[in-house]
Structures are given as structure tokens and as C-alpha cells.
Amino acid sequence: MVAELISVGTEILLGNIVNTNAAYLAEQCAALGLSLYYQTVVGDNEERLCGAVKEALGRSDIVILTGGLGPTKDDLTKEAVAKVTGRKLVEDKKARKVIEDFFRARQTDPKDITKNNWKQALIPEGALVVENKNGTAPGLIVREDNKHIILLPGPPGEMKAMFAEYIFPYLQKQNPGIIYSRMVKLCGIGESRVETMIRDLIDGQTNPTIAPYAKLGEVHLRITAKAEDEGQGKKLVKPMIRELKKRFGFYIYSTNERETLEEVVVTLLKEMNYTFAAAESCTGGLLTARLVNVAGVSDVLKQGYVTYSNKAKHKLLGVPKAMIKKHGAVSEKVAYEMAKGAALNAGADVSVAVTGVAGPDGGTPEKPVGTVFIGCSVKGQVTVREYHFDGSRQKVRENTVVCALTQLRECMLTRPKVK
């Protein structure tokens, strides 16, 4: 089956936002075994939007639209799909109730709900309403002559949650036979090195196929098999996963699609009965926040210190003032002391400390922007490593967080288990 994406929004045409929705959906379509030949972006203009929908319906079986479902006058996706498929827009009771409940939960008097919000309860007649757990605009599925038109909200958080929970299984059912797909997730190794190491597998691929995806600081390998049923799919994929484990060993942190690096780290902490503390300078809380992504982290997380200033490094972590003066706040010695101090003061078994030059200012010839020291303390044994990252302040900080998690995982795994 052939799928096609249409992203709706003048903000994409103006370059205000990067179209990450399209990349996400393209990857999902690949995972579903759908062929994707076109992605289109159109603005909030009914005529052009209708034209794009009509064209897509003429050449694809599944048309996925994102954006333009909100309450404003500029939101025209439902109107366009209704027009192209010759349907009326009618109010859906369930969708109306969702909006009422949404505002009731916010203590908004129903009569204070502005009128335009009710627009979100209108649906093309006969459409299937898809629940939106993260907003007021529901998703919609319109069936038209054996074709499927799928309307999803534009905000990535709403769109992705809805796609994963409802649309992925829906599309899976439409496609005869199945696509069985597994993800092998690596950290601590670069994309081009991974690619070189699997070049022969890519060149020789038939079924299953293998495709690398570069994520920030990580590489994910998707293995996809076309099969008659799940059992056959698993059987096809298994030898490839075994081969990858042989080649990459330790660099593989998970073979579970939904498991994140921070989840793996938190699970490891729990398994080893370790408590955790973080001390952050340039990352400013990002590292701790990443671990707090994991529900249930409270079992292991003692506390986090954001010690951006030298004073705070001294006061909260006990880093000697003279050491900061002599070696600089961004130094191996200070990272060492920060890690030690965080574990000690928090009474934690394990700690991670980060100090670096995130830029754009503050770089020197010896310590240019992007220089970062990460210290890990595991049961009193401290390891410090020096890193050099490229790119913006934001990118340096995000890379630092991934490397800190990678280093922490490695330090825990290479130590004997202590109860």
C-alpha cells in the first residue's frame, strides 16, 4: 500500500518551525511496510489544501494530514477534506463533550468557553473520531472508496501519542500480511562507524532489511521483516539481531523500541540497589530532568544540584575554591570533586557531575567552546572523561546529557555488583 503525507501550516512554509512530524510519520510508515513516495507541505489556504488532498487521493491509498485541526479560522484541514470527499461538517457529541470536560477540568465556566473552541467538535460526516489525550482537537479517519484519509493534530506531542496508540494499530490492520520490526539502540558510538560496520549487511539485505537512524548522540538500527504472521517475523529478525549483538556488544543499550536510554539507566540503578545524585553546571538541570522523564525515578534519585556558579560548586559540593582558581571550573579536577561531593552530600551510591564550556562565549585556546568534563562516581570510585562537542550552546548541552548517561551506564556495568 502507498501512503502519502501532507503537512498543513503556514508556519512551516514560513520556516518558523522544522517539520519533525513528517520525519516521525515517515519512519512509522517505513515500520508499517508502507511505501511513501511524496511528502507535501501546504499553507492554511483552502483552495491549495483541497488541491493537495485531491492529488494525494489520486495516487496513494493512505493520506495522512497533520495540522489545521485547531480552533482558529486558519485551521482548515477538516473543511478541505469534507469538501474533497463531498461531505457535510457535523457536530460530534463525543468530541463536544471532550472539549467541555477539558475546560471543566480547568475550572472554566462553560459560558466562558470562547465560541471558536466548538469548531473542534465538527467532523466530516461519517468520519471516525480518534481520541486526543493531550489536547482538545480530536483526530479523524475518513474512509473514501477504499482509501484512508487520516487527520492528526499538528502539535508533535499530541500527534505522536495519538499515532502510536490508535493510528499505528489501525494501519497495521489494513495491510495484509504483517511487517515485523525491531529496533536495536546504540549509544557511545558514532553514526559513520556504525554504518561502516554494517555496510555488508545493508548491501546484502533482502528480508529483513536494516536501516540506520542517527539520533542525538545515539544510533538506532531498525530491522524490518515482511512476514505472514508475527511468529514468522520474529524468526526472520532473530538472526540479524544476534549478528548485531555480536558486532556491537556493549554499545547496544536496548533492543526494545520504546525503551529510552534514561530508562535503561534508571533500571540499572534499581537492579543494583544504587541511589543517585547529579551535579550540573553547563547542562543546568537537563541531565536530572532527563532522568525524571522516567516515572518511578523517586526510588533512586536522591537529589540534583545545579551549581552553575563557582560559589555554588564550593558551597553545595565542597569543591575547594583554590582548586577552581588554579585549574578553572571546567577541568578534570573540578569534575572529579563535583562528582565526589554530590555523592557524599546527597548520601548517594552513584553520582554524575558535569562541567563544561557550552558557549557561545567563555572558550579559550586550551578549552574551546564544546569542552566538557564528565565525572562519574560509583561507590566512591570516580572516573572523569573529557569530551569535545561541536555546534550551538543547546547542542553542546544536549550531547553532554547523552554522553553523561552513556558514561554512567558504562561505569555501573564495569563494576562488580555491590549490595
Add this chain to the structure above:
Amino acid sequence: MVAELISVGTEILLGNIVNTNAAYLAEQCAALGLSLYYQTVVGDNEERLCGAVKEALGRSDIVILTGGLGPTKDDLTKEAVAKVTGRKLVEDKKARKVIEDFFRARQTDPKDITKNNWKQALIPEGALVVENKNGTAPGLIVREDNKHIILLPGPPGEMKAMFAEYIFPYLQKQNPGIIYSRMVKLCGIGESRVETMIRDLIDGQTNPTIAPYAKLGEVHLRITAKAEDEGQGKKLVKPMIRELKKRFGFYIYSTNERETLEEVVVTLLKEMNYTFAAAESCTGGLLTARLVNVAGVSDVLKQGYVTYSNKAKHKLLGVPKAMIKKHGAVSEKVAYEMAKGAALNAGADVSVAVTGVAGPDGGTPEKPVGTVFIGCSVKGQVTVREYHFDGSRQKVRENTVVCALTQLRECMLTRPKVK
């Protein structure tokens, strides 16, 4: 003049990479005052690529293609443009020399240059060759019946450098007049309420136009004027900005396109000579990290405490254990004490404290998932507010951060200046 983008590459259709080129070019087109109605992505397939080029030429004056200029068999962009415009592909001497020089600079013997590289010296007859300072594939400009077809390499580093140096000035010459655009940024007010309050302005718009963009917890209004020069553009936009200030007053935190909410908060702290500390529970460091986005925050940021556990709230912030037991960690009283304790222990003038139920577990009938208390202390005066957010754990936390910044800004602005 109307422009259109075509991104060529199967890797985009598979979701292997995010199409950041399109966002960059879209923003550049907006800055050039070009109307952009469509962006298309097609794979490395000659038939579909020819179709996309033909369609684009039928509806736009300027067609910008990225990708597919490299040495491999999959690179088909020049072939497609030559076919659609009925031209032959001929070798360009200058382009051939660039390839020779490129490899000579890398100490490659000319006879070791693989044959496919010379493909990059082929151009559609009559095309203008554009220098590529960062790679071997030159850019091309093909003029066809008063239309401009612009071919750019796919790697963002090569594409952007080439666009900025050669293509932007080329296009500027084609398009008389300019587009002058300003952004008005609001926080603490919802998208649909903003929309209702500017409905008359949108309905009556001609030049300038006004368009709302919903960001997480914020609304941005873009005002765009077509003008002969910058002076006239400013004059056209000014009354609209004045009108918006009259309507939204305090909710507008910036009229500077590049200024973020966290920058406004840090600037305010600096102007008022205030130092700052944060105490975070459910946000786990996200709030402090957001402020650390701002380079130079070290002047005001004392420290951040991530006190996810009750123990840490007591130990680092002095929240009485009995109070946590009686009212719960997520309560007005605890938020109050956290804000007080953070300011006191960090020796800061201003503090923000956050405690909430981010979910997915931990909700109760009285305090369902999404319940958050935010406390702000400004010179000893503490304000606590209760919020209710919807959605995933991640979304609750991100919304909390924006509301904390909004509340902090408000608390500082509504207090007399203290030196």
C-alpha cells in the same frame, strides 16, 4: 513572485533525517518576500521527480531543489531538470576543474578519482554554474521562460553556505520590494482567547497581515508587511504593534523575533539587580535548564535544587517533615515553604518552587495527575498558584516550566523595584 521547494531524497521519505533544509529555505524565502505555497519531498526516482518539477514550474516562478546532485546513480536531479526543460546534459569545464582541484587538495592522484565523480561536472545546457566551497557538486541556475530553477546540494552545510553567498543576492535582484515582518510574543494567555481578541484584525487584514502561532504555553503573532523598502515596512507595521500592545498589554513579553521567554526573565532579573534560585520537584531540573539556555545567566543564577524526594525537600529546603505528612508534598503550603527555603538557603532575592503530580501515576481524586503548585518568592513575598495541566508526563512538566516563567515575570513586574 511565487517560490516553491522540492527536497529530493529517499532518506527523507524513510524518515532517516529531518528536513531542516526546507525550514532554512522557507525562512530565507520569507525574508526575500517570496510567497511560498508548497514544499514537496520526492525520492530518488526519475519519473516522480520529473513530475514534481513539471508541476512546480506550472504554478511557481522560482523552483528551488535540494539534493540529488552527488556522484551516485541515485542522484537524478540534474537529469530530471534537463528532461523537463528539454536540454542536453553537457560537461562544464569549470565544474570539472573544481572536482580536480578538490581531489588534488586532498592529495588524491587524478587517476584514483572514481569515475562516477565526473558526473558532477555535467550540467543542463545553458545553466549557470554556482560555486560550492564545501563540496564537489556545484549548484546550478536554469532560466526557463522567465522562471528560475535553482539546484542546490543536499548536505545542509554546503547548501546553506551556497545559498547565503550566491543565491540570496541572485533572488534579491529578481524581486523588487521587500517583506518586513515583526513578531509579537505573548505568554499567560491561551491561543483561542488571543484569536478571539484579534478576530477583527484578521478579518480586516490587507497589508500588513497578522497570523497567530501557538507554541507550548505561548502564542506568537507574526505581522508581515509588503513594502518598497525597510522604512516603509516599519511604518506599515507600527500601528498594528501599537494596537496589539493596547489589547494585550502585560501578556506581551517581547516584540523581538529572536527573544525567548527565558531571556526576558533573565534580563528582568538583571535589570532589577535580583539573584535567583530554583527548587524543582516534578520538573526535575527543566526549569533551571531553561534559564541556563541564556548565555550569561551566571550573573543572576545562584543555584538550582532538584528535590524530587520528600527527604531532599526537607534537607535542602527546610520544608518541615510534619507539613509534608499533613498536606502532602504536592500542596500550596509545601510550594510556599520550598520557595522560601530556596531563596533563604541560596541567599537569593528571587526564587521559584515547583511541586506537582506529573503522572502517569500518583494522582488522587483531590489532586489528579496534572495538579501543580508553583511558588514565587520576590524579596520575601511569596505567591503560590495552583495549576491543572493535561496530557503526558512530559507535557505536564513542559507546561509547568512555561507557567513558572510567566508567574515569575508577573511577580517581579508587579512589585516595586528594590535595589
